[in-house]
Amino acid sequence: MSLQDRLTELRDQGLADIKSADVLKKVNQVKVDLLGKKGPITEVLRGMRDLTPEERPKVGAYANEVRDRLQGAIDERREELEQAAVNKQLVAEKLDVTLPGREVPQGQPHVITQIITELEDLFIGMGYQIVDGDEVEEDYYNFERLNLPKDHPARDMQDTFYITKDVLLRTQTSADQPRSLENHDFSKGPLKVLSPGRVYRRDTDDATHSHQFHQIEGLVVDKHITMADLKGTLTLVANELFGDQFEVRLRPSYFPFTEPSVEADVTCFNCNGKGCAICKQTGWIEVLGAGMVHPHVLEMSGIDPEEYGGFAFGLGPDRFAMLKYGVDDIRNFYLNDVRFLSQFYKKG
Amino acid sequence: MKISYAWLRDYLKLDLPADELAEKIERTAVEVDGVIRPSEGLKKVVVGDVLECVEHPDSDHLHICQVDVGEEDPIQIVCGAPNVAAGEKVIVALPNSWIGDHTKIKRSKMRGVVSNGMLCALDELGFDEKLVPKEVADGIFILPADAKPGEPVFSYIGMDDEIIDMSVTPNRGDMLSMNGTAHELAAIYDQTPTMPTVDLHEATDDLADDDLDVTVEADEQAVPQYKMRLIKNVTVAPSPLWLQIRLWNAGMRPINNVVDATNYILMQYGQPLHAFDYDSLTAGKVNVRFAKAGETLTTLDGEERDLLDSDLLICSNDQPICLAGTMGGLDSEVTDMTTSIALEGAVFDAVKIRKTAHNHNLHSEASMRYERGIDHGATQTALDAAAAMIAELGNGTVANGTVIGRDEDVEPVTVKITLSRINHVLGTELSAETVADIFRRLDFPTTVSTDNEYTVTIPSRRWDIHIPADLIEEVARLYGYDNLPSTLPTGQPTIGKLNETQQIIRDSRKLMESAGLTQAISYSLTTETKARAFALHASDVTKLDFPMSSERTTLRLSLISGLLDDLAYNNARKEHNVALYEEGRVFFSQPEQVRPKEVEHIAGAITGSMVEKTWGTAENPVDFYQIKGIVEGYLKSLALAEPVRYEATTDHPEMHPGRTANIYVGDDLVGFVGQVHPTTAKAYKIRETYVFELDLAALIAAPKAHQQYQPISKFPSITRDVAMLIDDQVSNAAIVALINDKGGAHLQKVQLFDVYNGKNVPTGKKSLAYTLTYQDQNATLVDDDVTKAFEKVLTALTDDLGAEIR
Secondary structure: OOOOHHHHHHHHHHHHHHHOOOOOOHHOOOOOHHHHHOOHEEEEEHHHHHHHHHHHHHHHHHHHHHHHHHHHHHHHHHOOOOHHHHHHHHHHOOOOOOOOOOOOOOOOOOHHHHHHHHHHHHHHHOEEEHHHHHOOOEEHHHHHHHOOOOOOHHHHHHHOOOOOOOOOEEEHHHHHHHHHHHHHHHHHHHEEEEEEEEEOOOOOOOOOOOOOEEEEEEEEEEEEHHHHHHHHHHHHHOOOOOOOOEEEEEEEEEOOEEEEEEEEEEEOOOOOOOOOOOOOOOOOOEEEEEEOOOOHHHHHHHOOOOOOEEEEEEEOOHHHHHHHHOOOOHHHHHHHHHHOOOOOOOOO | OOOOOHHHHOOOOOOOOOOHHHHHHHHHOOOOEEEOOOOOOOEEEEOOOOOOEOOOOOOOOOOEEEEEEEOOOEEEEEEOOOOOOOOOOOEEEEEEEEEEEOOOOOOOOEOOEEOEEEEEOOHHOOOOOOOOHHHHHHOOOOOOOOOOOOOOOOOHHHHHHHHOEEEOHHHHHHHOHHHHHHHHHHHHOOOOOOOOOOOOEEEEEEHHHHOEEEEEEEOOOOOOEEEEEEEEEOOOOOOHHHHHHHHHHHHOOOOOHHHHHHHHHHHOOOOOEEEEEEOOOOOOEEEEEEEOOOEEEEEOOOOOOOOOOOOEEEOOOOOOEEOOOOOEHHHHHHOOOOOOEEEEEEEOOOHHHHHHHHOOOOOOOOHHHHOOOOOOHHHHHHHHHHHHHHHHHHEEEEEEEOOOEOOOOOOOEEEEHHHHHHHHHHHHOHHHHHHHHHHOEEEEEEEEEEOOOOEEEEEEHHHOOOOOOHHHHHHHHHHOOHHHHOOOOOOOOOOOOHHHHHHHHHHHHHHHHHHEEEOOOOOOOEHHHHHHOOOOOOOHHHHHOOOOOOOOEEOOOHHHHHHHHHHHHHOOOOOOOEEEEEEEEEEEEEOOOOOEEEEEEEEEEEOOOOOOOOOOOOEEEHHHHHHHHHHHHHHHOOOOOEEEEEOOOOOOOOOEEEEEEEEEEEOOEEEEEEEOOOOHHOOOOOEEEEEEEEEEHHHOOOOOOHHHHHHHOOOOOOEEEEEEEEEOOOOOOHHHHHHHHHHOOOEEEEEEEEOOOOOOOOOOOOEEEEEEEEEEOOOOOOOHHHHHHHHHHHHHHHHHOEEEOO
């Protein structure tokens, strides 16, 4: 048998063996048997020294071809088997991906913080600074400097917790306003501040009253601030919190520290203005109070009301949260029932 | 203030629906609480004519009436009212009618006799009992003789009216009267109101001065005006129905013609008036002064009141007879026997009346008006109008002249404002004509200069206006807030951003939430005991002067105590896995100061498991090391420059003495972490709970690490493990400190990987195991060098801490 024939025979036998190898181990065995140092192909190559110089390259080339062919077939078969093994493993590893994931505990911000943060960010975007005043304030700053002298009838609207005759728990975060006005350097530009925080009123706690709640007060003072600017700002606040599909109306009101004073109502989001229990059949929901800073307030802070003017507004995040989420009892905000707190997912 | 639409029509031509009118008032003047329609929900309530009235044979108080209700045949109705009688016109609720309180009236039998409906009293139609005249309170209401049987009853008793319930702000006291409201609406609708006129007939020969002697001792500030008129030969009787209707629709109970006249004028002019029984005065003498300490007065409501020296008094012969502007005295009250009336029309100081009303908790229609101020220019007119009305209703005569205790010149106020100022403040471009027209509609006499400066004379009825800003408000609201443009402030831009404190507070909240704690907001006010509990530093507390309840008296010194209340609330509702944090102020008292130092703190409280038991996770109740891990992770994120240290402490009586650590940053105590003392937990009604409280302000103020990139070593690290048996009392901190001390230059990290003190560990000992990691920044470490360094550590552990290396 010529060497070529022998190689052809080996090749055909080898290919058949590779094909029939059904596990990796067998493939490897075939490789060792055929292509190993002691294998038949090596043996054939060793026999080449007996060939003529003319035949030698031909047989050599053919031998290489056979070897490559076999090597190729082995690699292919190995890959096939490996792939099959992986596939088998994958099938075995199949999971019920609908089972719940392993929980990483995650807390969430209080709903009132969410509202305050949302408004803080809105106003920071408009160049406001955030101011945090003291919760225990002087009567002088909480009332008198806001044009509410002792015995002013409007003090009845705000029953107050006193520590002493002159020191109280602030009833409004606008108590920060006189301090802001005093401390601001108008040569560096307008005063634009937002004061969020806790306030206190001497109320008996029930579904709609809380001795502790929150307020956000805004104040802008500059050389040319108009009531139109106030209207635009309030509209922005209402749109931010309730969506821009609702109308905002201003109507006259009274606060001793602003003149003119207004209250802002938003179309009742529950009935779209048709009238329902939430808006007491009016179609409107009162959301904030505002006005142009009273000249006396500016004067008391040493600011010339002829040259400077501004607006102020105040709103209650508790009330907003009650309206926005349909919370029917304000005490929910301070009892911290986890079943309540966990309902408000938005991040603060 | 309840405004009757029917009454308003005496002043103005108004035919728009009441709801529209209310909306207009709300958008232009004052808030409206609602429109009341007294007949709303009532049906088939008609006039009846009692044709026959006989006693029920089986009852000692029922009557059987045959009543003409405008149908062919009279209907039979059984009625228990004592005042029912034949010939009366009555209110009949027909079968299947609806009366007050959503009550349906059906045919029935009363003691065997068929009753086809009901004869009604006013309260049965939904009248507030406080408004029903006393003389008809015990029986059915008798309608006027000319009422037509079968007609709906509502128009006869004013129930067809619509009443606009206004919530008048403190600055708009002028709208606490019909006249004031009419002026306001006249401006809104650009009409000329028909104001009431006074038709006073004084006796020519009988001088009031002869019988009345009025002196005012109080100062002019307290009593700017005090006047009286005398009305004689008055017959006190119930008022005519039209007057009663006006009063009850305005929310006042009709009393008698004299009192009703004063109340009617009060409603009309906004001027409180008081009628004294002249014969109760001593020799016609009246003096006005402040009360003296120790004096008392029994007021109309029968209460004996201890007077304060801030109370203004009306006296007769120096004996108190009336609490000025607030409530009359019982002894000088007008009764059925009264024949002569001393009628007071006065102006009292708002602050004084407010104090008296507040101190005696007496808030009347009169005091409410005085507190907000009244029209000083209308006092005489109102006094005249009331005198005329009393004389007319009581068939009396008005003595000649007004007795003046004090009078004042009411100077008109003028306010100047320019057109450009108005437009500057409002952001509008109103024309000179538009503004002038608004002042005209308001009926404010105005002159205008060539450079568009208005000089506006303010009538005394609008005492709320004295500065230009007040006029700007008038222009704005009558021009209409709806018509204002909507813009945002322009001018020099400003940078808006959170300051460092605010940013760290906000970040801290997010870190707590990411660690699995949900934000709570608890009450700052609590009991004194709870306020003092868990205080980080010893401090006195800040207490309310006059608390509302014993539960809320004192400002907190820690946040934990509020969080434990929250946990208790949840535990009581079977929520046993709770992890909360709070960020807020605590209030440390400061020496010599009332105001406390307000310090931002952040605290957490965890009970139960942070992760619920589920298919892949066992329930894993919180322990000391879990909450400490949260604190450690949080503090790490703050990048503090100085090292954080945990020291066992027994300083906090509310905390577990063996499971609490004080937390130091450098040498400063910044908080503590640990388990709530079981006794404390029991007192708060909570289960095993772990807490921490941190002085957030101190953490914000603490120096932060200067952050600089450290090149990552290219050379491999080598580790060595050491396991040791060591005395139980030796802390991990001591061991780690020693290892670090003796570890050599290349020791990078010491990691505790096992703690064991169970089986096979002798009592009083524990087994600990650490991995030490060595690395050199600049070279590959030689194994022998590491071994040498490691041996040093082992020796030190053995020698210094008595460890038995295993």
